[in-house]
Amino acid sequence: MADESGVLVLGDSTGGELSSMSRELLTAGRKAADDLGEELAIGLLGATLDQPSQQAISYGADKVYAVTHPQLAQYQVDLYLAAMEALCRDVSPRIVLIGRTNEGRELAPRLAFRLGVGLAQDCLEISVDAGSKTLLANRPVYGGNAIAVVRCNYTPQIAAIRPKVYEPLEPDSSRQGQVVSFPVELDPSQARSQVVNVVEEAAEGVKLEDARVVVSGGRGLGGPEPFKDLETLANLLGGAVGASRAAVDSGWVPSSYQVGLTGKTITPEVYITVAISGASQHMAGCSGAKVIVAINKDAESNIFKEARYGVVGDWEQVVPAFTEAVRELTQS
Amino acid sequence: MPVSIAVLAKQVIDPEMPMAAFRIDADAKAVVPPSNIPPVVNGFDENAVEAALQIKDSQEASITVISTGTSFALDVMKKPLSMGADELVLLQDDAFENSIDSFFTAQLLAAAIRKLGGFDLIICGRQASDWDNAQVPLGVAEILGLSCISLGKKVEIKDGKVSVERITNDGYEVVEAPLPALVTVSNELGQPRYPTLRGIMAATRKQPTIWSSADLDADASQLEPRITLQELFVPVRDQQCEIIEGDDAADAGRQLALKLREAKLI
Numbered sequence: 039m040a041d042e043s044g045v046l047v048l049g050d051s052t053g054g055e056l057s058s059m060s061r062e063l064l065t066a067g068r069k070a071a072d073d074l075g076e077e078l079a080i081g082l083l084g085a086t087l088d089q090p091s092q093q094a095i096s097y098g099a100d101k102v103y104a105v106t107h108p109q110l111a112q113y114q115v116d117l118y119l120a121a122m123e124a125l126c127r128d129v130s131p132r133i134v135l136i137g138r139t140n141e142g143r144e145l146a147p148r149l150a151f152r153l154g155v156g157l158a159q160d161c162l163e164i165s166v167d168a169g170s171k172t173l174l175a176n177r178p179v180y181g182g183n184a185i186a187v188v189r190c191n192y193t194p195q196i197a198a199i200r201p202k203v204y205e206p207l208e209p210d211s212s213r214q215g216q217v218v219s220f221p222v223e224l225d226p227s228q229a230r231s232q233v234v235n236v237v238e239e240a241a242e243g244v245k246l247e248d249a250r251v252v253v254s255g256g257r258g259l260g261g262p263e264p265f266k267d268l269e270t271l272a273n274l275l276g277g278a279v280g281a282s283r284a285a286v287d288s289g290w291v292p293s294s295y296q297v298g299l300t301g302k303t304i305t306p307e308v309y310i311t312v313a314i315s316g317a318s319q320h321m322a323g324c325s326g327a328k329v330i331v332a333i334n335k336d337a338e339s340n341i342f343k344e345a346r347y348g349v350v351g352d353w354e355q356v357v358p359a360f361t362e363a364v365r366e367l368t369q370s
Numbered sequence: 371m372p373v374s375i376a377v378l379a380k381q382v383i384d385p386e387m388p389m390a391a392f393r394i395d396a397d398a399k400a401v402v403p404p405s406n407i408p409p410v411v412n413g414f415d416e417n418a419v420e421a422a423l424q425i426k427d428s429q430e431a432s433i434t435v436i437s438t439g440t441s442f443a444l445d446v447m448k449k450p451l452s453m454g455a456d457e458l459v460l461l462q463d464d465a466f467e468n469s470i471d472s473f474f475t476a477q478l479l480a481a482a483i484r485k486l487g488g489f490d491l492i493i494c495g496r497q498a499s500d501w502d503n504a505q506v507p508l509g510v511a512e513i514l515g516l517s518c519i520s521l522g523k524k525v526e527i528k529d530g531k532v533s534v535e536r537i538t539n540d541g542y543e544v545v546e547a548p549l550p551a552l553v554t555v556s557n558e559l560g561q562p563r564y565p566t567l568r569g570i571m572a573a574t575r576k577q578p579t580i581w582s583s584a585d586l587d588a589d590a591s592q593l594e595p596r597i598t599l600q601e602l603f604v605p606v607r608d609q610q611c612e613i614i615e616g617d618d619a620a621d622a623g624r625q626l627a628l629k630l631r632e633a634k635l636i
């Protein structure tokens with residue numbers, strides 16, 4: 039690929055709207071493109087893309103490649119990959135940004151391998167060195183115990199960005215940009231795996247990823263029943279319930295509750311942990327919370343190094359009294 | 371015909387070690403392995419071994435564990451054998467030092483898989499708990515042109531297909547692909563079985579196959595690292611925690627609610 043230039047975000051839409059991950063990627067991409075003095079484009083995949091294309095421009099894109107095909111209406115990894123590969127080869131960007139969502143976890147590495155280049159995985163921050171036009175990425179390693187700064191040696195330089203670390207820009211509907219249709223040829227037989235059944239296990243009510251307040255429980259709860267108490271508390275606060283991996287592995291709650299490196303990334307205003315020790319792999323999913331509150335009986339527990347407010351005590355005493363007081367305060 | 375299964379497993383520093391034991395050498399851009407804590411088989415890779423054994427529980431199957439690295443603790447890497455795997459292949463060479471990237475690692479593993487004649491199913495962990503890259507398996511699938519299903523919590527083979535319960539944001543989905551295929555698994559698969567005494571004895575007698583880079587027919591142009599590590603540092607945390615006191619634990623709980631209200635957080 040000669041003459042690579044510009045930043046290409048690989049985005050998507052949900053329910054006819056530009057996804058929040060795509061908005062976050064446009065923030066990171068806008069800065070990188072400005073530092074390079076080059077263009078910021080976004081490739082959107084789907085069946086109908088008018089509304090998300092316009093939104094992408096108002097969130098910072100200079101150009102939108104609308105990759106439409108009936109086969110792209112539903113996510114299928116092999117077909118999405120084929121479309122992304124075709125777009126990257128045609129556009130020849132210098133930098134490609136993709137979201138480390140559940141889909142991105144499988145798309146980004148496979149795309150990089152197909153293009154014969156490296157991937158900076160699960161990045162918290164990216165920057166470009168204007169002189170050499172190289173991408174530098176900060177990524178947590180060892181469960182977040184250390185941060186590695188990595189450089190991609192091949193072009194396109196690809197980075198997968200962790201969700202919820204970049205804030206979307208203020209949308210500006212007067213921004214001008216160009217929408218280009220990018221037709222792809224896809225053959226359904228390229229889809230080598232097939233989804234035959236979908237099972238939903240997430241709790242009803244406020245979604246964990248979107249909740250303003252999250253109450254999470256850990257191994258110290260000792261069983262599944264106490265999660266009902268956490269649910270009562272979360273309901274009073276208009277929030278959702280999460281869990282540590284230890285609670286999930288014990289079978290007390292489904293894996294969709296898990297917060298952390300290999301679970302969900304959440305950024306609530308208030309994150310209340312109950313009987314969670316604060317392992318780095320857990321904190322990897324919640325360190326973006328504005329305020330962390332810890333209830334734990336061990337004053338030496340790591341969670342008190344991460345929390346803003348803490349109570350050292352047995353949850354069996356602390357949680358009922360806390361819940362009662364919250365009830366009185368929020369209902370008066 | 372028995373099903374041939376490969377499990378890709380990595381030796382890592384024990385992620386459960388106390389945080390205080392975690393040290394880096396910033397100049398060498400490396401993590402210093404704690405001297406008194408032995409390495410382990412990456413946790414998700416033990417889940418991968420368990421997934422392979424579950425298949426072997428119900429049908430004839432052979433399980434080959436493959437690993438690459440510069441040096442191995444043989445007793446650690448033999449654990450999959452003592453759990454019930456059949457063969458162990460170690461790709462060991464000083465040239466495979468830790469700073470090589472996922473691209474390089476995947477090329478080596480793919481070359482070894484080719485040399486072994488290929489497998490019906492390759493099972494990997496979702497990510498290695500040291501560099502947390504979650505890339506190698508997807509790369510191996512791309513290099514070998516295999517269909518690939520990631521984040522499995524249950525893996526079955528029926529009618530020439532692999533059927534996987536794949537974890538999603540809100541639950542799971544059942545995904546099928548024709549063999550040969552590659553699958554990655556997560557801890558939701560469940561606790562890996564413990565080695566039996568018989569398994570441990572059998573494993574002591576087994577010798578791993580050890581190959582160096584010269585034994586592998588890997589494309590040299592593909593053995594250029596795609597990623598360079600510029601810097602490694604430990605992030606500073608400067609959070610000050612305000613401990614809320616009370617007459618007793620229950621009162622501290624009440625005081626906490628008042629405090630959060632005062633701060634307009636609830």
Ligand SMILES: Cc1cc2nc3c(=O)[nH]c(=O)nc-3n(C[C@H](O)[C@H](O)[C@H](O)COP(=O)(O)OP(=O)(O)OC[C@H]3O[C@@H](n4cnc5c(N)ncnc54)[C@H](O)[C@@H]3O)c2cc1C
Nearest residue numbers: 256257258282283284298299300301313315319320335353
């Ligand atoms: C590669 C990898 C990925 C991982 N990904 C994740 C992830 O995504 N999410 C995640 O959460 N973990 C993850 N982990 C696991 C993580 O390392 C920890 O093992 C886990 O978070 C511990 O969960 P916990 O805090 O509930 O349990 P523990 O560490 O056992 O802590 C329990 C706490 O409860 C307290 N306690 C006990 N009884 C009481 C009581 N009566 N009242 C008050 N407090 C009490 C104890 O003092 C203790 O601090 C991962 C690990 C690895 C290796």
Ligand SMILES: Cc1cc2nc3c(=O)[nH]c(=O)nc-3n(C[C@H](O)[C@H](O)[C@H](O)COP(=O)(O)OP(=O)(O)OC[C@H]3O[C@@H](n4cnc5c(N)ncnc54)[C@H](O)[C@@H]3O)c2cc1C
Nearest residue numbers: 186378379438471472494495497498501502503504505506
């Ligand atoms: C500080 C630091 C940061 C790094 N950052 C990057 C980066 O951003 N991008 C990059 O490409 N490389 C990076 N590397 C190199 C890289 O982390 C690893 O050496 C290599 O890429 C393997 O990745 P992983 O260990 O995270 O495995 P993962 O891809 O997370 O492993 C997933 C699964 O693949 C299998 N597997 C992985 N390694 C082996 C093995 N050696 N033998 C057998 N099976 C295995 C296992 O089943 C494992 O569960 C970095 C290295 C360092 C020192």
